[in-house]
Amino acid sequence: MPGKLRFIALKEDLMPPIQLPDGGFTLDASTSVVKQKTHFLECVRSFWTITPMDEKSGHRGLASLFKNPDVIFLEVHGGQTPPLWETIPKRTLRHSLGSFMYPQFVYKELGLPYNTVNLVLTDFQLKRLEKYLKQLIPPMAVFAPRLDEKTFYPPDKKERLKARKKLGVSDKEIHIVYAGRYIVTKGICQLLHIFNLWPMKNAKVTLVGGFTPDFPLQQAGASHVTFKNYFERHFIRNKQGVEIKLMEPQGPEGLREALWSADLFVYPSVHEDENFGMAPREALLCGVPVVVADFCGLHPLASQMPWGGIATYSTCHGSRYSLKQFRDLITQAIGRGKEYSHFEYSALVKKECDPRLSRANLQEAIKSLLKAPLKTPHDMQSAGKQVMRNLFRYADERIVRAFINKNNDLPDGMFVDGTGLPFSQNEFFRVIQGMYTTMPERPPVEAGSIWRGFFKLALWDSEKSLVEFGFPGPRMRCYNNREWRTLVSCVRAESKGEIIFSPRKTAEKKLIQELVDLGYIVPDSY
Numbered sequence: 001m002p003g004k005l006r007f008i009a010l011k012e013d014l015m016p017p018i019q020l021p022d023g024g025f026t027l028d029a030s031t032s033v034v035k036q037k038t039h040f041l042e043c044v045r046s047f048w049t050i051t052p053m054d055e056k057s058g059h060r061g062l063a064s065l066f067k068n069p070d071v072i073f074l075e076v077h078g079g080q081t082p083p084l085w086e087t088i089p090k091r092t093l094r095h096s097l098g099s100f101m102y103p104q105f106v107y108k109e110l111g112l113p114y115n116t117v118n119l120v121l122t123d124f125q126l127k128r129l130e131k132y133l134k135q136l137i138p139p140m141a142v143f144a145p146r147l148d149e150k151t152f153y154p155p156d157k158k159e160r161l162k163a164r165k166k167l168g169v170s171d172k173e174i175h176i177v178y179a180g181r182y183i184v185t186k187g188i189c190q191l192l193h194i195f196n197l198w199p200m201k202n203a204k205v206t207l208v209g210g211f212t213p214d215f216p217l218q219q220a221g222a223s224h225v226t227f228k229n230y231f232e233r234h235f236i237r238n239k240q241g242v243e244i245k246l247m248e249p250q251g252p253e254g255l256r257e258a259l260w261s262a263d264l265f266v267y268p269s270v271h272e273d274e275n276f277g278m279a280p281r282e283a284l285l286c287g288v289p290v291v292v293a294d295f296c297g298l299h300p301l302a303s304q305m306p307w308g309g310i311a312t313y314s315t316c317h318g319s320r321y322s323l324k325q326f327r328d329l330i331t332q333a334i335g336r337g338k339e340y341s342h343f344e345y346s347a348l349v350k351k352e353c354d355p356r357l358s359r360a361n362l363q364e365a366i367k368s369l370l371k372a373p374l375k376t377p378h379d380m381q382s383a384g385k386q387v388m389r390n391l392f393r394y395a396d397e398r399i400v401r402a403f404i405n406k407n408n409d410l411p412d413g414m415f416v417d418g419t420g421l422p423f424s425q426n427e428f429f430r431v432i433q434g435m436y437t438t439m440p441e442r443p444p445v446e447a448g449s450i451w452r453g454f455f456k457l458a459l460w461d462s463e464k465s466l467v468e469f470g471f472p473g474p475r476m477r478c479y480n481n482r483e484w485r486t487l488v489s490c491v492r493a494e495s496k497g498e499i500i501f502s503p504r505k506t507a508e509k510k511l512i513q514e515l516v517d518l519g520y521i522v523p524d525s526y
Helices: 030-045 059-066 103-109 123-136 157-166 188-197 227-236 252-260 278-285 296-304 323-339 342-352 355-371 380-394 397-404 423-434 481-488 506-517
Strands: 006-010 050-053 071-075 092-095 116-120 140-142 174-182 203-211 243-247 264-267 290-292 312-315 318-321 451-453 456-460 465-469 475-478 491-493 499-501 521-523
Touching: 030 050, 030 092, 030 355, 059 071, 071 355, 092 355, 103 423, 116 123, 116 355, 123 140, 123 296, 123 380, 123 397, 140 355, 157 252, 174 188, 174 227, 174 252, 174 278, 188 203, 188 227, 188 323, 203 227, 203 252, 227 243, 252 278, 264 278, 264 323, 278 290, 278 296, 278 342, 290 296, 290 323, 296 342, 312 423, 318 323, 318 423, 380 397, 397 423, 451 456, 451 506, 456 499, 481 506, 506 521
Parallel strands: 006 050, 006 071, 071 092, 092 116, 116 140, 174 203, 174 264, 203 243, 264 290
Antiparallel strands: 312 318, 451 499, 451 521, 456 465, 465 475, 491 499
């Protein structure tokens, strides 16, 4: 590999993160992104220098610069390249972050000669893209983030006892910890809901993090503006089947102390760009066993735990999983968590995130980029036609089917009124997300199977509607007289106002399957 390469990056992507005046810690969507971006830039700088460029630089000068065979453009912020730069032929090394979990980015990249190597964070994501996109997959390499092994490590007995005392955890209590943002796709509603359904004695749940009111809920076309009120109303003010404690966002040392006090770390996230999951890996570094959703970046962790992960599938309203399986895995993990020592859990994640492997992969990615001939990007009109031809020729049939069905009407009950996306966008979103779930399709409804709400459900008899008190919500599915009689015939009431569905007849199974597809209900078992 040439020793004197020139790397160009936008000035704003090289800016250091803003420090709070009081030295405090803030948690938002950029927190993990900054860690990943910093590691990436440090790794590049360990070999070569990076020159900052203003996005307003002239087209002629940039075109001349990027023609040089030793010049590479670094794109380090999820594809936020200025439109002018997009039209210039150049070799690009792109840290994709979670971009390949979004339909618009996948669609943009299908088979187009942009002279780009994309870095993804796990081998699992790379293999899934190869499986579903086949020949359409753009050039890729795996670049796992670096973990902070100096801060996060297993405690000794004294450190663990001190941490438990500080967080108010007694010797007899089982301490379950979640750390991260409080947004609905991270699964914190389901975490507390399962203890309301199936209480656990001597258990305490601590949530470490904070609410993000301005965060968009992509798959529902909504935002988290009122999520704090919703969460407090449903899960804090109402007594749950477990003691709950909320902690403010913590810096590295504060988070480490919370992890040292834990018996189990849970992270049931199906967040739309959950491409890695730093918090559960930091928990493993501290020797804490984890229960995570088997979804994209969390899959490597789920596959290494003795009890596995929470099996996921994709619906029109976001990815889903069985609440019963989630609760059972927690029980298993608490019982079997001591099968590995603290240091064995720590070793598992260190192997996955070995910085030496990331450096080697980065060098190989750059070698392949330098070998490829420089091509002129397609104009948007011809690019769209080329994508469609490639799509129907090579892509997995589920992706093709999503495009064929793009003109279907929006299903009744899919969104809260005033929110949502055109059905074509949402259907493609479901398929792309399904590339990274345990099962690419929703589970079929069998006679006698048991289904319950992913959020709390209620029957509204006077309106002949099933109401989901989820977020955003409530949303509801309305029925005619005949459908309503069929639906309620397979409903059974449980304690605490919960309802479950157990269909037997063909008409019942059909109505229940629709609710599964829309994401209202999930199975107790697969």
